[in-house]
Amino acid sequence: MEKSNKFLLIIIFLIGIGIIFSIRLYFLQIVDSSNYYKAQAYGSNEITLNPPRGTILDRFGNLMVYNDALYDLMVVPDKTLETDKYTLSKFLNIDTINFDKRLKKAARYNSRQASIFYKNLPFEMLTSLQEIIHQFPAFYIESKIDRRYNIQGAAHLLGYLGEASEKIVVEQPYYKPGDILGISGMEKSYEFYLRGKKGRRVVLVDKFSRQQGSFAGGKFDSVPIPGQNIFSSVDIDLQRFGEQLLGNKIGSIVAIEPKTGEILSIVNSPNYDPNLLVGQERNKNFARLLIDPSKPLFNRALKAPYPPGSTFKLVQALIGLQEGIIEPSTTFPCAGGYRMGSLTVGCHAHASPLDLENSIKNSCNAYYCHVYRAILDNPKYGSVQVAYKKWTEYLLSFGIGVKTGIDLPEESKGIIKHNDYFVKVFGKNWRSANVVSMSIGQGEVGLTPLQMANVAAIIANKGWFITPHVVKSIGDSYFVPTEFKEKRYTMIDAKHFDTIISGMSMVTKPGGTAGRTGIEGIDICAKTGTAQNPHGKDHSIYIAFAPRENPQIAICVMVENGGFGATFAAPIANLMIEHYLVKDKKAPSTRLDLYNRMITTSLLENSVYNPK
Amino acid sequence: MEEKLHIDWLTVGLYIIIVMFGAVNIYSANNTLEHHFLFDFKMEYGKQIIWMSASALIVFLVLLTDFKFFNYSAYGIYVVVILLLIVLLATGSFNKGAQAWFKIGAFKLQPSEFAKYATGLALAKFLGTYVIKFEGKRNMGICFAIIFFPMLLTLAQNDTGSALVFLSFILVLFREGLSGWWLILGFYLVLIFVLTILYPSLYIIIGLLLILTFIIFMYKKHKQLIVASILVVTLSVGFILSLDFVFTSILKPHQQQRILVTLNQDVEEYYANKTNGFSFFKVELPKKEDKMKSKRDYSYNVRQSKISIGAGQWIGNGFNNGTQTKAKLVPEQHTDFIFCTVGEEYGFIGSVLFIGLYLFFIGRIFYLAERQKNTFSRVFGYSTGSIILFHFFINIGMAMGLLPVIGIPLPFMSYGGSSLISFSLMLFTFLKLDANRVNELSRFS
Structure with missing residues (x-):
C-alpha cells in the first residue's frame, strides 16, 4: 500500500467514525425519543405544596379555628459523620x-x-x-401545620379533619392518599373553600432523589392558593354560654336569628373538645370518643328526632287556622283530658273551656285533640287519608319531615309517617282517633332540635324562614351562598300568627306554663313541651323567640329526661335569650341563682347513658 | 536568524475552540442549582480554568523552546517517564481502583498521561534516526518494545483504559509500513472475541469448522488456501478457548461486566447460561456485592448517559439547561462523560457539528503530520493524531453506549489537569515541529 494511500485510508476512517456516531446520535436523540420522556421521569419529581387551610371565625370575627405550626427536628443521616x-x-x-x-x-x-x-x-x-x-x-427544623380550636366545645359544629380515605381519593382526584380534609362539621361542608388550592413544584432530582432545583425553569410550577377564611354565623360567646348551661345534662340547644336563618349557636351535650382530634393523640382519642356510651360524637341537634311534645301544638294550631277549622275565638272544653271511648289523653288542671290563646298558655291537650281530629276529619278532603296527606304537606313546608338544608353534613329529616305506614298498622281505613296522640306531639312524629328551633323562627317571622345555616360569609369577598338569602314560605298566611304569638307571649308571663322563668324587660314568646319517651323520664323541651317585636333570636332547648319543659329547657333557653339580647355581657347577675342552679344540676345520674 | 513562527493557526484556533467549549460544558455539568457563582475555584470548572492557564503557560514554553530540543531529549523524556511509572507502581497512592496518581500537594499528577507523549517522542526518535525504517524483525521489535513497555506499566497500575490507549500507536506503525493485514487480523480477533462472549464457544468452533469444511470442499485445488484456512481455524479455536479461559477465570467480575453491559447482555442471565455447561471452563459466579456494583456502576452509567444524550433531541435544551445534567444523573459527567452535556444541551445538530469539528481537528493533525518532511516530526504527528483519535473514538463511543465503559477522557474537553496539560503539550510540541518544517530538511536528514 502506498503511504499517501494510507493517509487517505485514515481520513476515510475518520469520516466513517463521524458517520457512525451521527447515525447513533440520530437514533438516540431523534428516533428513540422515548429516552427523552424517560429522562423526564427520571430527572424530575413533583412536590405538592399544601396551602394553609382557611380559618373559621364567629359572627363577630372572633377566631374559632386556626392553624398552629408544629416543629420537627429533621436529620439527613448521611451527613451526620462529624456531628x-x-x-x-x-x-x-x-x-x-x-x-x-x-x-x-x-x-x-x-x-x-x-x-x-x-x-x-x-x-x-x-x-x-x-x-x-x-x-x-x-x-x-421543619414546620408543619396543625389545626387548633379556640373553643373547647362546638365540636359538632366545627367538625374535625382526617386523612382522605381510599374512596375519597378515587372519587375526587384532587385528593391524594395522606391528604388531610374535613371529615365532619363545617370543616367538611366548607372543605372546598377552606382547603384552598394545592400548588405544585416540579423539581429536578439526582440519582439519589435529592432535590437539585426547579425543573424546566419552573414552567410547570404553580403557587398554592391559601384557603379562604369563613365567618360562621355562630356567636362564640353564646355558644360557650350554652355549653356551660347544658353541661352535666344530655340534650341540645339550637338558636337561630329568625330574619336571616343564621344559626347563633348549636350546642350538644355531651360534647367534646375538638382539640382532642388533632395532633398525635388523634386516633387514640377518636377511638375513646367512639366507644363512650354517652355518644359524644353524636350530633343530637341535627340528627336526633325527638317527639316534640306540646311545642307541636303551635304547628297544629296554625294548620287549624289556615284550614279554617278553628278561629282565634274557638273554644273547646277540657275536663282533665280528652276522652274517646277507652282512649284518654290526659290534661292538667286549668280553666275550661279555653280559647286558642289560652290553650297555648295552658298547653291544653284536649284542645289540640279536637283540633287535630277536626283537621283529619275535614269533610272537604273526603277521607282521613287525603286530609292527612294535606297535613303532612303543611309540615313539609315548615321543614319538618324533610331536611332543612342546613350547611352541615348528616342532618336527619325527622320523623313523619306516611299513609302506608298507618295502613300497615291500623288497616286501610284507619281513623283520626288512631293517630290522635300526634296532636300533642307524641307518637309517630319526631323533630330534630334544629327543626323545632326553625319552627320558632317561622313563627317569629310570621310564616317564612330562611334555610338555617352556620355560615355568615365566605372569604375576603364576604360571599354568601344564594340559597341562604331566599325566603321559604310556609303554607300558613301571616295573619294567623298574631294569635299564636300572643298566646306564646303569655306562656312566659305569670300563669303561663313557663311563667316563673320569664325575664323582666324582654317579651319572650315561647312554648314548653314535655315529651314522653321510652327512654325514661320525660324530655324537657322549650321553643321560644324574643323579643316579640322584631325578634332577634329563636331558640329550641331540648334536655333529655329533664322532666317538664319548664324545669330545665325553659330556664336555659331564657338565660340564653337574655345573654344574647343584653349586650352588656357581664355575669348574668340579675338571675345568678337560676344560672347557678342550671350549671350545677346534673342529670347524668338519671340518664340511661350513665356508665354506672 | 530571526525565527518566524510558522505555526498552523487553524489548528490553534480549533484547539482554543474545543478547550473553551470543554470549559463551558464542565461549567454546566458542575453548575447545579446549589452553585451559582460564576467563578468558584473549589468547583471543577473553576479548577479547569487554572489548568487552562497552566496549559497556556506550557504551550508558551513549548513555543519558546528550540524545536531541536524535542528530538535530542526524546529518549531522556521517555526514560524519565518510565522511571516515574515504576516509582508510582512502588509508592503510588490509590485512586478509584487505579494506582495512577502522584500526589504533589493539592495536585495529582497522572504520569500515564505523559507516558503517551514520551512514547510518541521515543518512537519518533527511533524511526527518525537515519537509515532506520520500520522493517526487519529487530527494528519492529524495538518499536513494539517502546510501545508495550509503558503500556504494561500502566496496565500494572490497574489503569486499563490508559493502557489500551497505547494500542493507538498501531495506527502510527501502520502508516510507517506495518502491513494492513495486521489491522484486518485485529478486526478478526475482535469479532471472534465478541462472538465468544455472546455465544457459547462450542457453537462458534462448530461454525468455524463448518466454514473450513466448506472451503476444503469448494477449493480442493487450492492447497495453499486450504492450509492457510486450517491454520487460521486452528489458531482461532485456540484463541476462543484461551479467550473463554481469560474471560471467565482471569478477568475480574467488574471487567467482565463492563464488557457484557456494552454487548447489551443481561449479566445474571449470562452467568446462568455460562454455568449451564455451555462453556468449557467453570465460571465462578460473581459475588453479590459485585453484582450490585455492576448494576450501579456500569449499566447504570451507560443507561443514564444514553438518556441524557437522548434528552437533547434535535436542538437540545441549551447551555446550562440540561435537565439530566443539572440533576447529576450521570456519574463522572465532568470527566469521562462530558459528551452527555454536549448531547443534552446542544442536541443532535450541536452534537453532529461538534463531532464534525473534532474529527476535522484530528484530520488536520494527520494532514499536518503527512506534510512533514522528516520522519521524526511525521511519526510524532501521527502519534499525536492517533492518540487523540483513540481517546475521541472510545470516549464518545462509550458515552453513546457503542463501546465498553473505559474510563479515558475526551482530550481538551474532559476535566482534569494532567490530561489537558499533557495533550496541550503533545499538540503544541507537534505544532512547534510543524512550524519549523521549512528548515528541518537540511538539519536532520
Missing part, C-alpha cells in the same frame, strides 16, 4: 445512646433523605435549638 452528638443531645434532653438509636432508625428509612429525628419540639427547646442548629448541617 457533635454530645452537644446536640444535651439540647434535646436525651442521652447519646438514645441519640444513636434515633439516628439508626432514621438511617434505616433512608440515609440520604431527611427523616424525623425528634417529633414536635417543645417551644423552649425550639427556641434554643434555632440558635445552634446551623452548627449541625445534617439537621434542620
